[in-house]
Amino acid sequence: xxxxxxxxxxxxxxxxxxxxxxxxxxxxxxxxxxxxxxxxxxxxxxxxxxxxxxxxxxxxxxxxxxxxxxxxxxxxxxxxxxxxxxxxxxxxxxxxxxxxxxxxxxxxxxxxxxxxxxxxxxxxxxxxxxxxxxxxxxxxxxxxxxxxxxxxxxxxxxxxxxxxxxxxxxxxxxxxxxxxxxxxxxxxxxxxxxxxxxxxxxxxxxxxxxxxxxxxxxxxxxxxxxxxxxxxxxxxxxxxxxxxxxxxxxxxxxxxxxxxxxxxxxxxxxxxxxxxxxxxxxxxxxxxxxxxxx
Amino acid sequence: xxxxxxxxxxxxxxxxxxxxxxxxxxxxxxxxxxxxxxxxxxxxxxxxxxxxxxxxxxxxxxxxxxxxxxxxxxxxxxxxxxxxxxxxxxxxxxxxxxxxxxxxxxxxxxxxxxxxxxxxxxxxxxxxxxxxxxxxxxxxxxxxxxxxxxxxxxxxxxxxxxxxxxxxxxxxxxxxxxxxxxxxxxxxxxxxxxxxxxxxxxxxxxxxxxxxxxxxxxxxxxxxxxxxxxxxxxxxxxxxxxxxxxxxxxxxxxxxxxxxxxxxxxxxxxxxxxxxxxxxxxxxxxxxxxxxxxxxxxxxxxxxxxxxxxxxxxxxxxxxxxxxxxxxxxxxxxx
Numbered sequence: 001x002x003x004x005x006x007x008x009x010x011x012x013x014x015x016x017x018x019x020x021x022x023x024x025x026x027x028x029x030x031x032x033x034x035x036x037x038x039x040x041x042x043x044x045x046x047x048x049x050x051x052x053x054x055x056x057x058x059x060x061x062x063x064x065x066x067x068x069x070x071x072x073x074x075x076x077x078x079x080x081x082x083x084x085x086x087x088x089x090x091x092x093x094x095x096x097x098x099x100x101x102x103x104x105x106x107x108x109x110x111x112x113x114x115x116x117x118x119x120x121x122x123x124x125x126x127x128x129x130x131x132x133x134x135x136x137x138x139x140x141x142x143x144x145x146x147x148x149x150x151x152x153x154x155x156x157x158x159x160x161x162x163x164x165x166x167x168x169x170x171x172x173x174x175x176x177x178x179x180x181x182x183x184x185x186x187x188x189x190x191x192x193x194x195x196x197x198x199x200x201x202x203x204x205x206x207x208x209x210x211x212x213x214x215x216x217x218x219x220x221x222x223x224x225x226x227x228x229x230x231x232x233x234x235x236x237x238x239x240x241x242x243x244x245x246x247x248x249x250x251x252x253x254x255x256x257x258x259x260x261x262x263x264x265x266x267x268x269x270x271x272x273x274x275x276x277x278x279x280x281x282x283x284x285x286x287x288x289x290x291x292x293x294x
Numbered sequence: 295x296x297x298x299x300x301x302x303x304x305x306x307x308x309x310x311x312x313x314x315x316x317x318x319x320x321x322x323x324x325x326x327x328x329x330x331x332x333x334x335x336x337x338x339x340x341x342x343x344x345x346x347x348x349x350x351x352x353x354x355x356x357x358x359x360x361x362x363x364x365x366x367x368x369x370x371x372x373x374x375x376x377x378x379x380x381x382x383x384x385x386x387x388x389x390x391x392x393x394x395x396x397x398x399x400x401x402x403x404x405x406x407x408x409x410x411x412x413x414x415x416x417x418x419x420x421x422x423x424x425x426x427x428x429x430x431x432x433x434x435x436x437x438x439x440x441x442x443x444x445x446x447x448x449x450x451x452x453x454x455x456x457x458x459x460x461x462x463x464x465x466x467x468x469x470x471x472x473x474x475x476x477x478x479x480x481x482x483x484x485x486x487x488x489x490x491x492x493x494x495x496x497x498x499x500x501x502x503x504x505x506x507x508x509x510x511x512x513x514x515x516x517x518x519x520x521x522x523x524x525x526x527x528x529x530x531x532x533x534x535x536x537x538x539x540x541x542x543x544x545x546x547x548x549x550x551x552x553x554x555x556x557x558x559x560x561x562x563x564x565x566x567x568x569x570x571x572x573x574x575x576x577x578x579x580x581x582x583x584x585x586x587x588x589x590x591x592x593x594x595x596x597x598x599x600x601x602x603x604x605x606x607x608x609x610x611x612x613x614x615x616x617x618x619x620x621x622x623x624x625x626x627x628x629x
Contacts, residue, residue, distance in 0.1 A: 184391040184392040185391065185393055187386070188386060188454070190348065191346070191383075191384040191386075192384070192406060192457065193409055195375055202394075203394055206396045207394065207396055
């Protein structure tokens with residue numbers, strides 16, 4: 001076949017997609033910073049029982065209010081003489097669990113409904129009204145109600161936070177679906193005999209996924225903060241189980257006397273949230289097939 | 295092989311009914327390139343989409359489109375899904391956006407094969423390489439791992455064609471396949487289409503407004519105007535002796551050396567294609583036609599054989615006119 005066309009050079013993207021994404025992530029310093037912080041947090045949370053020098057609820061009344069840096073207590077102790085370092089490890093664990101669980105719940109419910117709503121207009125009006133309904137419902141009332149019905153616990157906090165995050169997930173997925181269903185490759189797939197399920201799962205979802213991932217990475221730090229709020233108000237994890245939120249509650253009376261008891265869990269929450277955001281942004285850029293050329 | 299009879303498509307919108315295609319009939323035979331020409335808005339693309347009902351649900355399609363004994367116009371959605379891609383495949387105008395950006399070429403072409411054929415993935419991949427080879431993509435095997443954005447428009451259109459012919463369709467509908475491409479790239483794509491026709495025996499329905507393309511690859515031509523077929527015939531015959539004033543006008547609007555010597559100016563057809571809400575009993579071209587008479591606005595001219603090919607006109611150009619003038623009929627200056 002002779003043509004006047006200039007063949008574009010074969011760019012060898014020989015390695016699979018996952019490796020290409022990883023390579024791009026490695027090149028982004030901010031994403032890597034987020035990744036490092038997250039890794040440390042995840043390793044710390046997973047191996048908390050091995051790493052923590054004390055049990056999270058072990059009170060040692062003789063050693064109350066020891067400032068950070070003291071021998072034996074890396075980050076000091078709180079009003080009951082509990083080791084701050086151990087409690088932050090376990091608290092991070094609780095935060096991560098709630099963050100991930102609630103976002104998984106929001107994804108599991110929000111993405112399918114978003115796809116259906118965006119693709120089939122009759123479903124759209126029903127789903128959109130329902131999301132409006134959830135959006136109009138105050139988060140704390142929902143959490144209080146759920147805690148009243150099912151009791152205050154980590155799981156119920158995760159469910160409450162997950163429910164609140166569903167509408168945002170539906171909306172992001174729906175708007176991406178609306179945008180993508182008019183694309184030529186979708187029309188082309190239909191002209192090639194593709195059915196609705198195939199179009200949704202093979203053409204729309206993979207193209208919508210980076211927006212969904214971005215939404216999820218915004219949602220996880222939101223969920224972590226939400227967990228802190230609920231625990232702070234006594235609607236989440238119950239003392240003496242450690243949570244970054246309950247630690248803040250307990251610290252408020254002593255904030256002037258022992259500022260580290262308030263500052264350290266606060267910093268931990270902030271670092272976690274920041275790390276998720278940085279990593280999420282980096283991941284979004286890395287997942288974009290055209291990202292490498294900008 | 296594909297036999298279209300009285301295909302009519304109308305859309306009901308907020309401003310009433312629009313009749314986009316009006317009683318169109320044509321046949322396409324295996325290994326033949328049938329070209330449908332006409333300016334924008336004359337119903338070419340709608341006709342093509344109507345074949346496998348790729349139209350929005352509010353479109354009303356009547357008439358028949360029989361492919362190997364199956365009437366596609368009356369087929370169930372399920373049957374149509376099997377026909378699309380398998381028996382009737384499409385290539386569209388926009389190669390830049392018709393490939394899914396997140397999957398490699400290999401994956402997309404392989405899936406086009408797997409969509410309608412029960413073969414193993416490795417067989418399908420092997421077939422994908424052959425297909426890319428067939429449409430003239432150099433280094434086909436290496437290209438499997440390439441993403442669409444790494445290819446030029448011409449290369450992408452070749453991939454689209456490869457995907458379209460993946461299941462050896464009986465009919466390939468190419469809707470302005472070269473319009474978005476450079477002229478040099480166009481020639482390459484047309485070569486591919488021509489080559490496929492002879493090698494695979496695929497019938498090609500080539501929709502275009504580019505008469506140069508028609509002259510280049512078509513065997514037979516259907517000229518459409520405002521949803522109706524106004525002239526139909528074998529390509530050389532029709533180009534040499536156009537009967538319908540609209541065809542004449544189209545040919546006169548093509549730049550060529552001869553025309554330049556004669557007048558130095560390209561001819562144009564004044565006005566636009568009308569949007570029709572009903573099927574008037576009149577010639578739809580009458581408003582823009584230099585030869586229109588009272589009869590043209592009162593009765594619809596039938597598509598009749600006039601010495602060599604069919605034309606729907608009350609006042610077709612005669613051989614004498616074509617021979618002596620060699621150019622479209624003069625329009626009065628007040629037109």
